[in-house]
Amino acid sequence: MRLETAARRAFLLAPVGFVSVFLILPLAFTVAVSFWKRSLLTLTPAFLINNYVDFLTGARLKVLVRSFSVSIEATAIGLLIAYPIAYFLARKARADATRLALMLFTVPFLINYVIRAFSWTYLLGRTGPVNSALAAVGLTSGSVDWLLYSDFAVLVGMVSSYMPFMIFPLWMSIAGVDQRLIEASWMLGAAPPRTFLKVTLPLSLPGVFAAIIFSFVGCFGESAVPTILGGVGYQLIGNEIASAMDTLNYPLAAAMSSVVTAAMLALLAIWYALFDVRAFLGKILARR
Amino acid sequence: MTRVDGSGRYTGVWLAIGLVLLILYLPLVPPVFFSFAPEAAGEGFVTLRWYAEMWRNPLLTGAMSTSLEAGLIVAIVTPVLALAAAMAIRELKAARLILLAMLLPLFIPGISMGLATSFFFRIAGVAPSLLTIAVVQILWALPFATLVVLTAMSTFDPVYLEAAHMSGANRWRSFRDIELPLIRPGVTGAATFSLILSFNETIRTSAVQGPLNTVQTYIWSTYKQVGLSPTLYALMTLLIALTVLLVGAFLVSGRSKAVS
Numbered sequence: 001m002r003l004e005t006a007a008r009r010a011f012l013l014a015p016v017g018f019v020s021v022f023l024i025l026p027l028a029f030t031v032a033v034s035f036w037k038r039s040l041l042t043l044t045p046a047f048l049i050n051n052y053v054d055f056l057t058g059a060r061l062k063v064l065v066r067s068f069s070v071s072i073e074a075t076a077i078g079l080l081i082a083y084p085i086a087y088f089l090a091r092k093a094r095a096d097a098t099r100l101a102l103m104l105f106t107v108p109f110l111i112n113y114v115i116r117a118f119s120w121t122y123l124l125g126r127t128g129p130v131n132s133a134l135a136a137v138g139l140t141s142g143s144v145d146w147l148l149y150s151d152f153a154v155l156v157g158m159v160s161s162y163m164p165f166m167i168f169p170l171w172m173s174i175a176g177v178d179q180r181l182i183e184a185s186w187m188l189g190a191a192p193p194r195t196f197l198k199v200t201l202p203l204s205l206p207g208v209f210a211a212i213i214f215s216f217v218g219c220f221g222e223s224a225v226p227t228i229l230g231g232v233g234y235q236l237i238g239n240e241i242a243s244a245m246d247t248l249n250y251p252l253a254a255a256m257s258s259v260v261t262a263a264m265l266a267l268l269a270i271w272y273a274l275f276d277v278r279a280f281l282g283k284i285l286a287r288r
Numbered sequence: 289m290t291r292v293d294g295s296g297r298y299t300g301v302w303l304a305i306g307l308v309l310l311i312l313y314l315p316l317v318p319p320v321f322f323s324f325a326p327e328a329a330g331e332g333f334v335t336l337r338w339y340a341e342m343w344r345n346p347l348l349t350g351a352m353s354t355s356l357e358a359g360l361i362v363a364i365v366t367p368v369l370a371l372a373a374a375m376a377i378r379e380l381k382a383a384r385l386i387l388l389a390m391l392l393p394l395f396i397p398g399i400s401m402g403l404a405t406s407f408f409f410r411i412a413g414v415a416p417s418l419l420t421i422a423v424v425q426i427l428w429a430l431p432f433a434t435l436v437v438l439t440a441m442s443t444f445d446p447v448y449l450e451a452a453h454m455s456g457a458n459r460w461r462s463f464r465d466i467e468l469p470l471i472r473p474g475v476t477g478a479a480t481f482s483l484i485l486s487f488n489e490t491i492r493t494s495a496v497q498g499p500l501n502t503v504q505t506y507i508w509s510t511y512k513q514v515g516l517s518p519t520l521y522a523l524m525t526l527l528i529a530l531t532v533l534l535v536g537a538f539l540v541s542g543r544s545k546a547v548s
Contacts, residue, residue, distance in 0.1 A: 013376065023427055108316065111316060164312075241400070272388060
């Protein structure tokens with residue numbers, strides 16, 4: 001009996017062990033390596049902060065700032081589109097229509113965003129359908145250059161990549177808001193907009209925060225979308241890490257990666273401290 | 289449109305949602321289109337040449353078998369881990385922390401995860417192989433699989449387990465005979481999701497694959513070296529078709545079960 005209990009416990013804790021060994025430990029390791037010394041092809045343990053100095057003083061700081069602003073823009077645009085959709089699906093649409101819509105949002109997410117980014121280079125290109133359509137309608141004369149290899153293209157790629165990622169947590173938390181609270185607010189005389197601002201919105205904040213984190217994390221660490229859609233020389237911190245890896249400058253890659261990861265974990269810690277993680281999963285984890 | 293919500297009050301909203309969906313689906317069209325496009329006039333309107341050429345490239349057939357093997361491992365291991373995680377979240381005191389650990393891979397940017405795991409394997413002396421590819425893909429699929437299993441579990445009433453327990457079944461038997469059949473759709477869903485995520489993963493995999501290639505990393509590295517080609521479009525079309533097929537198969541199997 002005792003053996004069975006031990007085996008069961010090992011089974012239950014196996015996933016945590018897996019994540020600890022293959023993700024948490026490697027991330028801690030990366031932090032250590034970021035201080036190491038690099039000489040051509042070998043790495044030697046050391047405590048050097050020159051990688052961080054290099055990263056945070058030179059041109060790379062601009063890349064970091066740009067990554068921040070692009071990610072914030074993409075996240076804000078995504079939220080403005082995703083929240084109304086999630087709200088509508090959770091509160092107004094019929095259950096079967098909601099299921100269908102959510103399923104339809106899942107499929108493009110499952111197809112790799114690298115493939116979708118390749119497609120955007122055609123769709124937004126000088127002779128692509130978007131330009132043709134704009135010209136045909138008469139909005140533009142000639143082709144528009146800023147559609148591709150620009151901030152605009154990168155934003156299109158990012159917002160469309162992470163849209164489903166935002167809709168799901170938002171939908172879960174809005175659907176999890178207790179209908180009785182909304183009815184109570186209504187009965188106490190609050191008009192629908194006021195009810196939304198005072199009841200639904202605050203109660204859906206865990207989902208909003210989750211959506212923001214998912215989108216921001218994705219965009220901030222993105223390395224493929226800026227490479228494909230940003231054009232030559234367009235650098236975000238994700239490509240910067242990738243190119244440091246390509247030139248085998250692992251300590252520098254590790255330093256940049258650690259800064260990015262630390263920023264993400266800080267966001268995660270705020271989320272964890274402010275909300276019950278289970279709250280955004282609302283319905284899924286509803287305890288009986 | 290009016291049929292969907294019964295009144296027509298929301299037609300405008302549905303149109304807006306339709307537009308967003310259109311924008312999300314639009315990028316799936318060009319690869320399919322280009323994969324059938326002939327190189328020169330005189331070949332007709334449609335050609336299967338690029339699909340035929342794929343099989344003559346040994347690098348590519350190797351990538352296909354790596355993708356299949358990795359996908360299979362990921363689709364088998366991830367649901368088991370996800371099931372264990374979901375049970376741990378239900379039963380153990382540290383539920384919040386366990387859930388957080390399961391969701392952690394979602395919060396680490398792909399490039400950082402790739403860098404960290406490739407370092408780790410290098411220093412631990414594990415050579416890049418199918419195993420290292422499978423490990424990062426399992427990490428990536430685990431949060432999704434856990435959420436899918438948790439969703440299935442939330443529809444399951446633990447009273448059944450108590451009933452089984454009182455009828456003298458031990459924990460293993462009550463799990464095998466009562467719970468597993470009831471949450472099976474969640475487990476198969478987790479497996480389907482894991483397989484799809486494995487096929488479509490690029491950045492993390494390319495950091496730990498060493499000399500190997502999956503279809504997805506083959507597309508990525510060929511793009512970086514020589515740019516896009518009709519063969520790459522044909523590969524993308526295969527991946528798109530496979531993903532849609534898997535989602536469809538999962539939905540159909542779910543529906544037939546719901547009916548019976």
